Amino acid sequence: MHALAVKLYSSCTNYISMSSLFKPFKIGALEVPNRFMRSATTSYWSDEQGIIRPDIISLYGKLSKGQVGLIVKGHLYISKQGKAHEGQAGICSDEHILKLRELTKVVHDYECKIIAQLNHAGIYSTVDRAGPSEYISEGWKARALSSDEIYEIVESFGDAVERTMASGFDGIQIHGAHGYLISQFLSKLANRRNDQWGGNLENRMRFLVEIYDEIKARVSSNVPIMLKMNCDDFSWNGFTIEESVKVAEAICNKGLSLLEISGGGVGRQNKLRKRAQSHDNELVEATFAGHATKIRAATRSTPMALVNGIRSHKCMDALINKDIADIISMSRPFIREPNLVKKLKNGQPEATCNSCDACISDEVFSKMMLRCHLD
Numbered sequence: 001m002h003a004l005a006v007k008l009y010s011s012c013t014n015y016i017s018m019s020s021l022f023k024p025f026k027i028g029a030l031e032v033p034n035r036f037m038r039s040a041t042t043s044y045w046s047d048e049q050g051i052i053r054p055d056i057i058s059l060y061g062k063l064s065k066g067q068v069g070l071i072v073k074g075h076l077y078i079s080k081q082g083k084a085h086e087g088q089a090g091i092c093s094d095e096h097i098l099k100l101r102e103l104t105k106v107v108h109d110y111e112c113k114i115i116a117q118l119n120h121a122g123i124y125s126t127v128d129r130a131g132p133s134e135y136i137s138e139g140w141k142a143r144a145l146s147s148d149e150i151y152e153i154v155e156s157f158g159d160a161v162e163r164t165m166a167s168g169f170d171g172i173q174i175h176g177a178h179g180y181l182i183s184q185f186l187s188k189l190a191n192r193r194n195d196q197w198g199g200n201l202e203n204r205m206r207f208l209v210e211i212y213d214e215i216k217a218r219v220s221s222n223v224p225i226m227l228k229m230n231c232d233d234f235s236w237n238g239f240t241i242e243e244s245v246k247v248a249e250a251i252c253n254k255g256l257s258l259l260e261i262s263g264g265g266v267g268r269q270n271k272l273r274k275r276a277q278s279h280d281n282e283l284v285e286a287t288f289a290g291h292a293t294k295i296r297a298a299t300r301s302t303p304m305a306l307v308n309g310i311r312s313h314k315c316m317d318a319l320i321n322k323d324i325a326d327i328i329s330m331s332r333p334f335i336r337e338p339n340l341v342k343k344l345k346n347g348q349p350e351a352t353c354n355s356c357d358a359c360i361s362d363e364v365f366s367k368m369m370l371r372c373h374l375d
């Protein structure tokens with residue numbers, strides 16, 4: 001090998017071996033082999049009953065073989081009424097357990113960890129559009145849930161957690177982001193109730209807190225409970241960064257194991273996304289890094305994962321070294337390169353995903369198994 005190449009190669013491998021990205025990290029009692037997380041990503045390919053198909057199990061095998069430390073399974077509906085889209089997997093019936101158990105076994109065979117993301121779609125349900133308040137959009141209308149129905153949903157989260165444990169998952173992630181039911185309750189745009197579930201922030205976060213407490217009561221103390229939450233809905237009069245800091249602080253104080261920061265809720269507008277950016281040049285690709293810094297300051301003792309836009313090894317290292325996040329979370333890059341962690345470890349400087357979003361276009365979503373359509 002040419003002398004310069006040898007020098008470059010050895011400085012590159014030194015850099016990589018020094019990077020804490022590839023070192024183990026503890027999330028409560030759960031030790032993960034590195035700082036990489038596959039953010040929840042629906043494969044939109046389960047059968048009509050929400051039972052996962054073999055293609056999905058094989059995808060999780062590839063991800064685990066590719067050495068991603070922590071995998072969050074694509075969102076699972078906790079009740080039939082909470083189903084978000086065709087092809088979504090469910091965890092609302094014991095019939096779901098058998099295949100999910102196969103999936104967790106494949107992941108564990110590669111010594112990887114897997115978390116179940118639990119969700120209710122609320123006003124975006126394909127079965128029964130219902131949320132905190134009546135909501136009217138182009139071509140559809142959602143009704144308001146009664147207080148009894150709200151308590152039933154909280155209980156359904158608890159029942160789903162018992163099936164999650166029976167399926168062999170290593171923990172739970174509550175889906176509190178992206179405009180689904182929990183995020184709808186947090187948003188003053190979607191939640192216009194004037195009872196104990198709406199109005200001030202304390203009331204709007206009650207649904208999330210009740211779900212957290214219900215889950216906590218159903219699992220043993222060493223099972224990690226995580227939350228994916230918006231830093232900002234990016235909508236006029238929706239959930240803001242100031243509110244997100246307060247909710248994050250409150251839920252972390254209850255003993256949350258890991259907070260994953262995302263963004264975008266009911267009424268989102270792309271042009272408002274830039275307010276979440278960091279002014280630090282090394283962090284610009286991590287599109288929510290500015291807002292994440294504010295949440296981090298209020299929740300420092302709780303491990304934090306950051307998602308959205310992160311692609312380069314350089315930015316990943318900067319996020320850890322500058323103490324913005326503990327865990328690097330990605331979705332689309334792992335659709336293209338399930339073995340991305342191995343590649344980064346071997347010196348590939350960045351993910352080859354260009355965020356084209358062809359994997360979520362109407363032509364493919366729920367019509368075929370999830371895959372990258374870039375080439």
Ligand SMILES: Cc1cc2nc3c(=O)[nH]c(=O)nc-3n(C[C@H](O)[C@H](O)[C@H](O)COP(=O)(O)O)c2cc1C
Pocket residue numbers: 039040041042043073074075117175177178228262307308309310329330331332333355359360370
């Ligand atoms: C095909 C696809 C499916 C997704 N499914 C989920 C999901 O089930 N739950 C969730 O919280 N986010 C879901 N997301 C969002 C991702 O987890 C992630 O927040 C988002 O893609 C931004 O991260 P990225 O830039 O690394 O892709 C999905 C994204 C894609 C592209």
